[in-house]
Amino acid sequence: MLETFITYYFKKPIPCTAVFISLLPLILILVKKAYLDSAFKILLIYLTFKLIIDLLMIRSASIHQNNIIYFNLSIPIYYALLSSMFYEKLDNKIYKKGIAISTVALVVFTIWDIFHSNSRITDFHNHRAVLFSKTIEGVLIIILVLLYFYELIKSLKIPDLLVFPFFWICSGLLLYYSSFIFIAPLLHYTATWNSVIDLGITRVIPYIFEIICALLFSIGIYQFSAENYARQ
Known part of the structure; x- marks a missing residue:
């Protein structure tokens, strides 16, 4: 299996780098004990789920199996976890209620979108990416980041944002989802298993920003201090 991953890595270096670089913030959370903060504990769970799903997608692709089903199912999982981080950080009760409602709504909508985008739902070989859900997820995350910055x-409360760990987490999410929301709808038409349309550099832009996002996560987590957190 390791040989399969290595072979696929050399075929798709940028997408694979975007997967494995998530190990960096994941390890840093453990080393810096950032999981003491409830939001960073949720981030740890998110990064773990993301790594597992991404590895499953690489494995499926390397053995020539359709992996788009993992992409579709990951949408509500990722949003539920990421929105939970903001639920912990935001103080406004109206915002918190909106997060709970939007999470349930996105789960229901994604299920509908999967069936809507795949008339033959049991035909996993020709399974297609959802048409709307990933874009909506991106818009919702961007809104949450902006609401958090506003609050x-x-x-x-924060005299210097550059030394505030969660600022870097928000910056990473903002960059990644801002780059992805315009490309996500195209995946329904271009990312099919039997025929993938070459979009050139546009195809790898989300992966590049995903790498930058992981690096920004790492900068923020590195600045986390368990001792300072304990004194708060």
């Missing part, structure tokens, strides 16, 4: 700036 943070309004409260004036």
